[in-house]
Amino acid sequence: MPRSLVLERKGELSLRDIPLDMDMGPTDVRIRVHTVGICGSDVHYYTHGKIGPFVVNEPMVLGHEASGVVIEVGAQVRHLKEGDRVCMEPGIPDPASRAAKLGIYNVDPAVTFWATPPVHGCLTPQVVHPAAYTYKLPDNVSFAEGAMVEPFAIGMQAALRARIQPGDVGMVLGAGPIGMMTALAALAGGCAKVLVADLAQRKLDIIGAYPGIETINIRDIPAADAIAEATEGWGADVVFECSGAAPAVLGLPQLVRPGGTAVLVGMPVDPVPMDIVGLQAKELRLETVFRYANVYDRAIALIGTGKVDLKPLISLSMPFEDSIAAFERAAEGRETDVKMQIEMPS
Ligand SMILES: [Zn+2]
Secondary structure (H helix, E strand, O other), rough: OOOOEEEEEOOEEEEEOOOOOOOOOOOOOEEEEOOOOOOOOOOOOOOOOOEOOOEEOOEOOOOEEEEEEEEEEEEOOOOOOOOEEEEHHHHHOOOOOOHOOOOHHOOOOOEEEEEOOOOOOOOOEEEEEEEHHHOOOOOOOOOHOOOOHHHHHHHHHHHHHHHHOOOOOOEOOOOOOOHHHHHHHHHHHHOOOEEEEOOOOHHHHHHHHOOOOOEEEOOOOOOOHHHHHHOOOOOOEEEOOOEEEEEEEEHHOOOOEEEEEEEEEEOOOOOOOOOOHHHHHHOOOEEOOOOOOOHHHHHHHHHHHHOHHHHHHHHEEEEHHHHHHHHHHHHHOOOOOOOOEOOOOO
């Protein structure tokens, strides 16, 4: 039985042996896990025991942002071999489902997703995973960067949903990890510049260090005034709402240019009001994002060519033995901890 990081129940973690399904099918690969990023959702399950309808009712292994090395391949696997360095998509749809056939497998009702109850995650020495959702990393992409592909994929999904045009002015509300990933994906997707708004200056300093990113501290100036100033009163072509904060959602129509686009990425804990007439009066297009589909190859290509550098967002790496301490620190929510990662023993 593998020793894993187990969320026993709300507020209680342990490092212990737990039985996991390790059966290999002909289209699966077995992967020795190398690096796992700690996600806000992992921390939320730890601190709250649930996210929306997903409730931790029995012990669950945490973690879903992983990279590793292939150590065994199923008989029908062609694109991977033993020794390949890889990262994995944590969501596995039913390939025969209607959603999967439409290419929108992220919204397949039958999808199973690592560390979403009751499915175990990947903070464990080995995982068995469908080869189709396992991606080879270029030689110049580290395991740490490989484990960043999963959160970056959400930014990629947001940028794709936005249908950015070259030279667009983008705006991101919320400088959390996903806001940062979205800003970088929007730049890579063709935005001339992206303004990132938050009230935590130290977070803004981190993302503001990237060329093409400008920051707005909404303690100093309202987001609507800042975007008006930056665009001669016209508004941003695309606004990505990544904060999940009710006032940000309500204020969206003031930020977007007439005929522009608002993308809802952040997830408010409770239903929040929207200014429908405000959206209508500018005929804004509204897009929503749930995880991602068909973006891993693109994300890896951008990282591999150096067009997107996620290394500055990896704040801290801790050994698996210290993973409970790592989660306690992550739960503190320090402003300068963008992404913390856990390294598995080799
Ligand atoms: Zn995540």
